[in-house]
Amino acid sequence: MANLVSVERASLALGTAQVLDGISLGVGGGDRIGVVGRNGGGKTTLLRVLAGIREVDAGRVARVGGLTVGVLTQDDELDPFATVRASVLGDLPEHVWASDPRIRDVLSGLLGGLDAPVVGGLSAPVGPLSGGERRRVALAGLLVAAPDLLLLDEPTNHLDVEGVAWLADHLVTRHARPDNAVVAITHDRWFLDAVATRTWEVDSGAVHSYEGGYAAYVLAKAERERQAGVVAERRDNLLRKELAWLRRGPPARTSKPKFRIDAANALIADEPPPRDDVELVRFATTRLGKDVVDLLDARITVGDRVLLDDVTWRLAPGERTGVVGVNGAGKSTLLRAIAGEAPLAGGRRTVGVTVRLAMLSQEVRELEAWAERRVIEAVEDVRSVVRFGSRELTAAQLAQRLGFTGPRQQTRVGDLSGGERRRLQLTRLLMDEPNVLLLDEPTNDFDIETLTSLEDLLDGWAGTLVVVSHDRYLLERVCDRQVALLGDGRLRDLPGGVEEYLRLRAAAAGGPAASWDAGRSAAAAAAAAAAASTTAALAGPGAASGSAAPGGDPSGGGTGAASAVSPAQAREARKAMARVEKQLARLSVREERVHAAMLAAATDHERVLTLNRELREIVDEREVLELEWLEAAEVIG
Template identity: 65%
Template sequence: MSNLVSAERLSLMLGTRHILDSVSLGVSAGDRIGVVGRNGGGKSTLLRLIAGDGEPDSGRLTRTGGLTVGMLSQADSLDPGATIGDSVLRGRAEHEWAGDARIRDVMHGLLGDLEMSALGGHGTDVRSLSGGERRRIALARLLIDDPDLLLLDEPTNHLDVEGVQWLADFLVRRRTRPEHALVVVTHDRWFLDAVATLTWEVVDGRVESYEGGYAAYVLAKAERARLEAAAEERRNNLMRKELAWLRRGPPARTSKPKFRIDAANALIQGEPPARDEVALASFATSRLGKDVVDLLDATVTVGDRTILDKQTWRLAPGERTGIVGVNGAGKSTLLRAVSGDVPLQAGKRKVGRTVQLGFLTQEVRELAEVAGMTVIDAITDVRAYTTLDGKEVSASQLAKRLGFSGPRQQTRVASLSGGEQRRLQLLRILMTEPNVLLLDEPTNDLDIETLTSMEDVLDGWAGTLLVVSHDRYLLERMCDRQVALLGDGRIRELPGGVEQYLQLRHDQQQRTSRTAAAQGSSATGSSAGGSSGAASGSSGGSSGAGSGGLSAAEERQARKDLARAERTLNRLHEREQKLHDQLVEAASDHARAAELDRELRGVQEEQEAAELAWLEAAEKLG
C-alpha cells in the first residue's frame, strides 16, 4: 500500500511539557488506525498535525500529492445561520444526492429525525439545534464529502448504541476504495475493536504502535509489559550485584573501583521515573437491606411524551443493570425518577431504609459550588479521611491515587480539563460511600485508562449499580443485565443484551416503514379502502396486537417469533430441571449450592422474558 502521510521526528512542546517527542510514523492507504491515550496526552494534537492544522516545533511531515483530507474536530465549526440541508449537502443538486445510495445511507444513519429537514436543502437553522445534533451534521457532511484520509476526533460522542454500530459498519464496508485511510481518536473500546486494524497509543510524548483493535492492543501491551518486567528484573539483579560489590570493596585507590562506581551510577541514572498512574480503590459501603428502590405502577411524563406508562420495576441488592435506548427515549429521566428528582405522575416510589444513593449526572454542575476551590479542598469538602482496605486514607493520598499528584492538587477546579472534572466528580460521589450508585453516561470525557480503573473499582463494589451508557463495551463489562427503553412507555428486559436491543430496534423500524408504506398506499386508493387501511395501520401502530389485519410478511414473522420463543422456553425448562437436580446433589456444599441458585434465578428471568415474547407473538396472531 502507498504511504499517504509520513512524519519524521515530530516534536511539539506545550509550556515545559513534551506533547510529542521525536515521533516518527506513517499512514498508508487502507489503514484504519485507532488512537488511544490519556486525556491531555496529545491525541488531538497529533490529529491536527496530520491534518495540517498547525506546525510542529521540529521534524517534518509530508503528504502524498493530491491527497484530500477531512477532519472532524471536537470544536463546532458549522455556520449557525445555515440550514441543515445546506450544511450537510453543500449545495449539491437534488438529483445528485437523491440518486446516490451512499449519501442516502449517511443521511438516514446519522440524521434520523433531522433527515426530512435536510432532504429539501432547507429546513431548520443550525443555530437552533443541540450540540449533539450539530456534531452529527458535521460528521454526516464529512462522510458525504468522502476524503481520501478521514481524521475523526471522538466521532462517537452524542451517538447512541445504534449510531455507533452504524458508523462502524459504514467505515468498514462503505469506505473500501484502495486509497482510503482512517485515523480515529476514540475512547469507545467496542468501536475500536470493530473498526481499527492498527492502534496507536500516545504516551509520554511517544506514539507506540500495535497491530489490531482494542482487544489485540491490550494483549500486545500486556506481552510488552511482561517482557519489560523480565528485562527490568535482570537489570535490578545486576544493580544489586554492583551495589553489593561497592559496599564490600576497598576505598577507590585504583581505577577498578572507580570503574565499578561509574557503572553503578549509570545503572541508577537510567532508572525511569515513576509514572503518574491513575489508581481507583474500593470504597466502603453501608450494607443494603432487602429493599432498595421500587417503582410501583409508575407513570412518568415529560411534556407530551410518556417515558413510563404504569410500569413496575424493583431494584435488588447488588443488582448491576445497564439501560439502553435511543437519544430522547427517557433514559436519564428514568434515572432521575429512581433517584426521586423527577416526580411520578402516577404510581409510587418506595425506598429502602438503608439506601444511601449517589448520582453521577451528565453535567458537572455538582462542581459549580466548588469551582473556586482547589482539587484537594474540593475533596476534603466531602470528607477529609476515608477507610480503604481497612486503613485510614487522607484526601491527599486518595487524590494521588486518582492521578491528582503534586501541583495538580492545588489546581482550581474551574481550571481542570473535562476528564479531570469528571474524575473529581466521581471521586466526590464515592467519598460519600453510597450503596446505590446511578451513573448517567459515566464514560463522557474519560480516557480508556481511567475507564478501566473505574471499572476495576466497581468490579469489587458491593452496592446496587444502575448505568445509562452508549458505551457497549462498558455495559457488557460492568453489568449483569440490560433493559431497554424503546419509546413505548415500557421497560423491556434484554436477556440477549445489546444485540437483542439492536434487533428490537431494527424490527421496530421495519414495522414503522411498513405502516408508513401501507398508509401511503391506502391514501392513493378509494376513500373506503383508505379509511379501512388507515384504521388497520392505526391499530397496528398503537398496540402491536393482531386484529386480523396483518400482512402476509407480518404474519410469517409473528409465527417465526412464536416458534423461536417456544424453542427457547423448552430449552430453558430443560436447563431449569437439570439445575434443580444439581441443587439436590449439592445440598451439603453451600458454596456450590449458592452458585447453582444464582444460575437458576438467571434461567427463571430468561423464562419470564421468553414468555413475554411468546405472548406478544400470540397476540399478534390473534
C-alpha cells in the same frame, strides 16, 4: 498500498511538555486506525500533525500529492447561518445525492433520513441546533464528502448505542476503499474493535502501534509490559549491585574506578519518569436491606411528552442493570426519578430504610462551588480520613491513588481537565459509601485507562447498580441485565442484550432486522430473534400492564402462561437446560485455552488474529446456547 501520510522522526513540544518525541509512522491506503491514550497525552495533537494543521518542531511530515483531508474536531466550525442541507450536502445537485445509496445511508444514519427529523429538517439553520446535533451535522458533512484521509476526534461523542453501531458499520462497509484511510481517536472500545485494523497508543511522547482493534491491543500491550518488567527487574538488580559496591569501604576512599560510577549513573538515568497511575479505590458499602427503590405504576413526563406510563420497576439488592435508548428517550430522567430528583406525574416511589443513594450525573455541577478551591480541599470536604480494612488513608494519600500526585493536589478544581473533574466527582460520591449507585453516562471524558479502573471497581460493587450509557463495552462488561426505552411509554427487558435492542430499533424503523455487529454470526442473530418471539408468546395477555419484577420483563411481559406448560414439556425444558449448562462449561474451558494461547503468541500478529476469530466463534456459540437456556427457563417459569 503506499502511505498517504508519512511521519519521520517528528518531535513537537507544547510549553514544557514533549508531546511527540522523535516518532515515525505512516497512514496507508485501506488503513482504519484507532488512536488511544491518556487524556492530555497528545492524541489530538497527533491528529493535527497528520492533517497539516500543526507543524512539527523537528522531523518531516510528507503527504501524497492531491490528498484530500477531512477533520472532525471536538469543537465544530459550522457556519451558524448556513442550513443543514448546505453544511452536509454543499453544492451537490439533488438528483446526485438523492440517487447515491452511500449518501442516503449517511442522511438516514446520522440525521434521520431525507427530511432530517433529528435536526429539524434539511432547511433548518445550524445556529439553533444543540451541541450533539451540530456534531452529527459536521460528521455527516465529512462522510458525504468522503475525503481520502478522514481524521475523527471522538466521533462517538453525542451518539447513542444505535448511532455508534451505524457509524462502525458505515466506515467498514460503505466508506472503506483501498485508496482511502480513517484515523479515529476514541475511548469507545466496542467501536475500536469493530472498526480498527490497527491501534496506536500515544504514551509519553511515543506512539506504539498494534495490529487489530482493542482486544489485540490489550493482549499485545500486556506482553510489551511483561517484557518491559523483565528489563526493569534486571536493571534494578544491576543497580543494587553497583550501589552496594559504591558504598563499600572507608568513607574517605574516593579512588573508586570511574567506569563503576558511570555504570551506576547510567542505570539511574535510564529510569523512566513516573506516570500518574490511576487507581479508583473500592470503598466499603453500607449494608443494603431487602427493600431498595420501587417505582410503582409510575408515570414520568417531560412537558407534554410521556416518557413512561404506568410502569412498575422494583430494584433488587445487588441488581446490576444497564439502560439503553435513543437520545431524548428519557434515560437521564428515569435515573432522576429513581433518585427522587424528578417528580412523578403519577404512581409513587418507595425507598428502603437502609438505602444510601448516590448519582453520577452528566453534569459536574456539584463541583462548581469548588471551582476556586484546591483538589485536596474538595476531597477533604467529604472525609479527611477513609478506612480500607485495617488501614487508614488520609485525603492526600487517597488523592495520590486517584492520579492527583504532588502539586496536582494543589490545582484549582476549575483548572482540571474534563476527565480529572469527572474522576474527582465520582470519588466524592463513593467516599460517602453509598449502596445504590446510579451512573449517567459514566464514560464521558474518561480515557481507556480510567475506564478499565472504573470497571474493576464496579466488578466488586456490593450494592445496586443502574447504568445509563452508550458505551456498549461497559454495559456488557459490568451489567447482568439490560433494559431499553423505546419511546412507547414502556420499559423493555432485553434478554439478548444490546444486540437485541439494535434489532428492535431496526425492525421499528422498517429496515431489515439484521445484526449491526459484524462479529456476531447469523446463527446467533436467528436464535436471538427466535428467543424474543418465544418470550413474547409466553408473556400472554398481561404483557400490556407495564409492570415488571426483578429480572422479568419491565414492559409487563412475564411468565403468566408458564402454568399451562405440561409436565412433559417442563421435563424436556429441564433436560435442555442441563445439556446447555454442560456445553457452556466446555466452552468456558475452550475460552480459557484460547486466552492463554493469545497471551503466549502476543507478538505474533497473524496468530493473534486467528485466535481472535476463534474467540469470536466461541462467543457466538455461547450466545446461542445462553438464549436456548433462557428459552427453556421461560418454559419452566
